[in-house]
Amino acid sequence: MKFATFSEILEQLEQTSSSLKMIEVLSGLFVHLGPVEARAAAYLLKGKLAPDYEGTELGMAEKAVMRAIAASAAVPLCHVQAAFHRTGDLGAVAAQYAGDRRSAGLTLPQVFERLRKIACARGTGSQATKLALLADLLQHCSAREAKYTARIVLGTLRLGVAEMTFLYGLSKALTGSKKAKPILENAFNVLSDLGEVAERALRSGVEALRRVRPVVGKPVRMMLAQRVKDLAEIPKHISGLVHVEYKYDGERVQAHVPRSGDIVLYSRRQEDITHQYPDVVQALRDSFRGKQAILEGEVVAIEVATGRLKDFQTLMQRRRKHDVEAYVGKIPVKYFLFDLLHLDGQSLLQKPLAFRQETLVRCVQESERLTFAASTATKDLEEVESFFAEAIERGAEGVVIKDAQSPYEAGTRGWHWIKYKKEYRTELADTFDLVVVGGMHGRGMRGGTFGSLLVAAFNPTTNRYESFTKVGAGFTDVELARLPKLLKPYRLSAKHRLVETGVKADVWFEPALVMELTGAQLTVSPVHAVARERVKKGGLALRFPRFLRWRDDKEPEQATTTEEIYELYESPSGRRDDKPSVRRRPKYGSGA
Numbered sequence: 285m286k287f288a289t290f291s292e293i294l295e296q297l298e299q300t301s302s303s304l305k306m307i308e309v310l311s312g313l314f315v316h317l318g319p320v321e322a323r324a325a326a327y328l329l330k331g332k333l334a335p336d337y338e339g340t341e342l343g344m345a346e347k348a349v350m351r352a353i354a355a356s357a358a359v360p361l362c363h364v365q366a367a368f369h370r371t372g373d374l375g376a377v378a379a380q381y382a383g384d385r386r387s388a389g390l391t392l393p394q395v396f397e398r399l400r401k402i403a404c405a406r407g408t409g410s411q412a413t414k415l416a417l418l419a420d421l422l423q424h425c426s427a428r429e430a431k432y433t434a435r436i437v438l439g440t441l442r443l444g445v446a447e448m449t450f451l452y453g454l455s456k457a458l459t460g461s462k463k464a465k466p467i468l469e470n471a472f473n474v475l476s477d478l479g480e481v482a483e484r485a486l487r488s489g490v491e492a493l494r495r496v497r498p499v500v501g502k503p504v505r506m507m508l509a510q511r512v513k514d515l516a517e518i519p520k521h522i523s524g525l526v527h528v529e530y531k532y533d534g535e536r537v538q539a540h541v542p543r544s545g546d547i548v549l550y551s552r553r554q555e556d557i558t559h560q561y562p563d564v565v566q567a568l569r570d571s572f573r574g575k576q577a578i579l580e581g582e583v584v585a586i587e588v589a590t591g592r593l594k595d596f597q598t599l600m601q602r603r604r605k606h607d608v609e610a611y612v613g614k615i616p617v618k619y620f621l622f623d624l625l626h627l628d629g630q631s632l633l634q635k636p637l638a639f640r641q642e643t644l645v646r647c648v649q650e651s652e653r654l655t656f657a658a659s660t661a662t663k664d665l666e667e668v669e670s671f672f673a674e675a676i677e678r679g680a681e682g683v684v685i686k687d688a689q690s691p692y693e694a695g696t697r698g699w700h701w702i703k704y705k706k707e708y709r710t711e712l713a714d715t716f717d718l719v720v721v722g723g724m725h726g727r728g729m730r731g732g733t734f735g736s737l738l739v740a741a742f743n744p745t746t747n748r749y750e751s752f753t754k755v756g757a758g759f760t761d762v763e764l765a766r767l768p769k770l771l772k773p774y775r776l777s778a779k780h781r782l783v784e785t786g787v788k789a790d791v792w793f794e795p796a797l798v799m800e801l802t803g804a805q806l807t808v809s810p811v812h813a814v815a816r817e818r819v820k821k822g823g824l825a826l827r828f829p830r831f832l833r834w835r836d837d838k839e840p841e842q843a844t845t846t847e848e849i850y851e852l853y854e855s856p857s858g859r860r861d862d863k864p865s866v867r868r869r870p871k872y873g874s875g876a
């Protein structure tokens with residue numbers, strides 16, 4: 285496929301906010317692509333050159349791109365700078381300077397390769413090399429091609445094509461319907477690489493993807509938990525034996541231990557965070573001589589003398605580039621393992637949890653930095669309740685209740701795992717992970733920053749962000765002062781096309797940053813949009829919201845879903861307008 289044709293597709297995607305239209309466009313694209321082209325297209329549609337976990341960045345700043353545009357059009361840099369000043373969009377500037385230049389007919393893989401070359405330039409003189417390569421590429425581009433090339437290079441191509449929309453489009457291209465989507469989705473959840481899935485599907489067919497296995501070194505998308513508000517709801521979702529584990533307030537880490545070579549630790553966002561935890565890496569190395577495995581658990585800050593668990597904020601001091609070694613001593617951590625996904629060439633994803641954990645215990649040697657998540661196996665709700673009380677007592681934030689017979693469902697938030705936190709129990713509030721989509725200017729004491737932020741839940745079915753509440757409470761002064769700078773890179777001139785809300789914000793943001801907040805009551809609102817289709821008389825909104833913390837470990841698509849909120853609203857303990865804030869005591873209670 286010519287890059288010119290591909291650029292037309294990018295334009296069509298940019299112009300729509302309908303996920304159905306996106307699926308149509310994507311399926312129309314994939315029927316015309318070969319396997320290698322499909323891999324390139326998969327990355328480029330996300331504005332990337334590789335799967336997220338590789339962290340390949342093009343690494344070009346606005347200034348360098350302006351220089352490349354100036355060089356490609358043989359105009360002085362100050363002209364390009366002035367044009368950028370006027371429009372604020374270097375894509376548009378690149379298009380302007382391409383004028384009516386005809387496309388040189390580069391193909392999609394050719395452009396992809398050139399972009400990779402730009403990304404790979406390293407070391408002294410690499411900035412000049414990148415600039416020259418980009419200027420040369422732009423010289424071969426028509427206006428439309430130049431626009432998208434510039435945006436990809438800058439990392440500002442944000443088409444909002446969600447992974448599930450992408451896979452639906454691919455399924456439609458392959459089968460004419462969404463029939464293949466579950467297989468593609470599972471393959472993506474295991475391999476975490478849309479390019480790999482697209483290439484393999486087009487090369488060997490969908491059926492071959494049924495057999496995908498985790499690969500040591502490539503992160504598996506993590507299995508997630510549903511929530512209940514009352515432990516008495518557990519038997520509705522899991523019958524039989526459950527494993528109840530502490531819910532640690534730390535960082536979820538997936539460890540990849542190869543037979544030889546380097547251990548890699550991945551965060552929940554699939555970032556390589558190995559450098560943060562040299563102590564954990566050493567403990568794994570000592571434990572796993574000659575074995576090959578993928579393990580999961582939570583890294584938690586601890587007090588060495590007492591073994592007491594510390595909170596997430598303490599652990600976050602380990603998130604640093606410099607002084608890592610010093611902080612290994614200052615903030616000691618422990619890795620609490622709770623799952624085993626792969627061992628010595630065998631995938632364990634389909635094995636029951638009970639088997640995976642038995643195998644885990646057999647193959648890991650505990651040490652000062654490495655142990656197993658505290659857990660108990662039971663069928664008795666009262667035992668679950670007392671284990672929860674113990675967990676809270678020991679500094680955990682709650683429990684995760686897991687179906688002993690369940691497989692590891694990569695990338696899925698299902699009812700095989702259920703979380704129950706102390707906030708639910710004490711009924712102070714619920715917690716939600718929400719995406720910032722807008723802001724209200726602050727006045728008086730809050731002048732110069734924001735009075736409140738408009739936040740939204742994610743609806744994976746429609747690929748939209750539905751507004752849920754405006755949050756102004758809970759920020760410290762330092763946090764408040766930092767907001768304008770923190771949010772600046774995401775500022776938009778108008779509401780993002782994927783945001784649903786009746787609120788008129790002063791400032792709009794691209795859905796990018798996720799925050800955790802608490803709130804005390806669900807209510808129906810004429811302006812908010814969560815589950816509006818289902819509630820009918822309005823959208824669901826959250827009252828009394830308070831900011832808790834930023835969730836850098838979550839992508840916007842991993843925010844609390846509108847479905848989760850709707851289920852809370854409908855659940856017996858959900859608070860509705862017509863049953864206002866009755867403080868129900870949980871049925872089974874042992875004070876916490």
Ligand code: AMP
Pocket residue numbers: 508509529530531532533534535536552582622657684703
């Ligand atoms: P949440 O972030 O509220 O959706 O809760 C899910 C998170 O709880 C996971 O991503 C883990 O980081 C964390 N977690 C803590 N302990 C456990 C456990 N025993 N099993 C699973 N997840 C756990």
